[in-house]
Amino acid sequence: MAKVRIDKDKCKGCGLCILYCPVKKLEFSLDLNKKGVRYAKGKEDTSCIGCGNCYLICPDCCIEVYEDKKEIKST
Numbered sequence: 001m002a003k004v005r006i007d008k009d010k011c012k013g014c015g016l017c018i019l020y021c022p023v024k025k026l027e028f029s030l031d032l033n034k035k036g037v038r039y040a041k042g043k044e045d046t047s048c049i050g051c052g053n054c055y056l057i058c059p060d061c062c063i064e065v066y067e068d069k070k071e072i073k074s075t
């Protein structure tokens with residue numbers, strides 16, 4: 001499963017990543033970052049499909065998209 005990591009203190013709260021996420025995975029935080037803006041963050045209950053739109057659209061390069069490689073342990 002894909003995941004996103006957002007550098008919250010670099011985020012200027014422009015909302016482009018939220019607007020262009022096709023599965024509405026991103027939202028604004030309720031709290032403020034060091035710049036005093038509500039930053040973008042991933043929703044807990046929505047799956048990221050790893051399309052990379054948010055990574056490409058962010059003007060300040062705040063977002064990383066990566067594959068979550070949890071080890072599956074056999075019994």
Ligand code: SF4
Nearest residue numbers: 021048049051052054
């Ligand atoms: S990679 Fe795609 S699906 Fe995942 S949060 Fe970014 S825009 Fe949304």
Ligand code: SF4
Nearest residue numbers: 011012014015017058
């Ligand atoms: S596009 Fe970048 S700067 Fe704009 S809200 Fe998203 S993470 Fe923040």
